[in-house]
Amino acid sequence: MALAEQVAERQQTLVALNRRAAARDRELIGHREVLATYGYHGDPDAVRAVLPLASYDLSAGFGLTGPLWEAEHGGQDFSAYAGEPLVAVADGVVTEVAYAGPYGLRTILTLPDGTEVWYCHQTDATVVVGQEVALTDVIGSVGSTGNSTGPHLHLEVRPAAGSPVDPMEWLRDRGLEP
Template identity: 80%
Template sequence: MPALPRLAPTIAALAALVGLGLTAPGAYAAPETAVHEDGAHAQALAEAVALADQLAEREQTLTALNRRADARDRALVGRRAVLADYGYHGDPGAVRAVLPLASYDVSAGFGLTGPLWEAQHDGQDFGAYAGEPVVAVADGVVTEVADAGPYGLRTILTLPDGTEVWYCHQSEASVSTGQQVHVADVIGSVGSTGNSTGPHLHLEVRTPDGAVDPMDWLRAQGLDP
């Protein structure tokens, strides 16, 4: 029997190549080896496609998160501006109280007596244009919206500690009894209903111990009315 050409791999070399999943150039690949290689390539391709899909999904998620973050930042800038209009200039996330009006002139104060009032003046008057928005000075629950005789249209906001804030002489109310409101939410409008000589907000602050000077209460909240 003639000798095999020298370039042909030996049986041992072929075994080594097959064991590595490789074949020498021009060498014969057994059908089962070819099927194995095709399966490995298909699996690798599927894994690559799956990885690409995961990366694309993560990129979409990050894009959505960035958009929400941008929207939140824009809202935060707007919220900061609103709070600044009502006398609060700190961190919007830490706000506890604001002033009831963005624009006003301080007029009759707490404790005055005279012919304009049936008894001692238990509130603070803020002169403002009719229709000027009135806002909640703090978080609370609306416990009354009604015509209150000399107080005119009155909204009472009750705070978590039991303090009542009275908004009187309003032209209209934007809230209803039982409604939860948050600091700086609009609750009504300046008017001249009831015993009033002109458009203004009569604000009273009544703690469980009685009426207190609204200006002192607002200052205690870190505001400068």
Template identity: 55%
Template sequence: MDLRRAVAATVLVCAAVAYGAGPASAVPEQVEGTAETRDPSEIALERQVHERELALTAMFDAAERHAEVEGVRADRLAALGYTGNLPDLEHVLPIHDYHLSAGFGLTGPLWESIHTGADFGATTGTSLVAVADGTVTEVAYAGSYGNRTIFTLEDGTELWYCHQLTPLASAGARLEIGEPIGLVGSTGNSTGPHLHFEVRPGGGAPIDPIAWLRSLGLDP
């Protein structure tokens, strides 16, 4: 007997006891072709048991779906090199297999003004992923930023993934932590393949991405 049937059988027994139902032989049954009818309390009991069984089935189905989703999430994060209690992991780095090539706030001939992000140098085609759960709010070519994806977290923080070879997620897409956003490239104002990563709380002015990532417990 599977778990659902076992629980349903238990509910039936408990309900029978709670409602004072006697043995099956003591409950009047409807006899086809006669005026004899079943006890209304028995009908009510069976209806309640049936409703509870449906509720239990829905609960088990929901639990199974949740387990499948958590399994996919854990597999995805494990493939990125993360370990531990993966279903509870809330943040990851936007890229792996990289080297930091430029920090926040730098000035010089490589930038039109102050550097507003952090640069992660990497091989062309390296995957870029969602730092956390959120929504893609813009995908477009953005001048000096090249191919840019703006990914907005649930708290309103905008993350800019710039200079992509190609974006992999469309505007309006809902992404979970670790899902692909695009591929490292060198489009726009760029001297080589890298991710220019910006963090803009509430869509406002940029802040230091490295300090922000560290505040989340990450180690870029």
């Protein structure tokens, strides 16, 4: 009987493990769908960043000059409907939520490596300073505050909190194709 009891116990353990594996698969499938909504189609365990919006058109790009800007355009504009949710492109800590002159309502997300990601012209913010956010957490919504010609997200990426770099290159370096 002892051998039969051991076999039955192991079968029950195997059934429990299979159930947990199936639940993890279902969870991963849902996670994959969320990541795909924000432009990431690779291994969910290897994701480094996602796009800040699910639906957008690219408009003014990095480095443009002209009458719309005081200097070079320091970010990438994503035209979208007012109120569209903006998500955290990566895990980080919210280090600013404030009106910032021409940037309008701006949220700054600081990533673990010190990179700042600026979300500008927001209608509202759903986060507060000091809040830790995870990849794809909603942080606010698209708006047209500050110097703006219509609803859009002005996204800036500033490594080590320094000068802005091209957000498109930064996103592509993380496996995304905006």
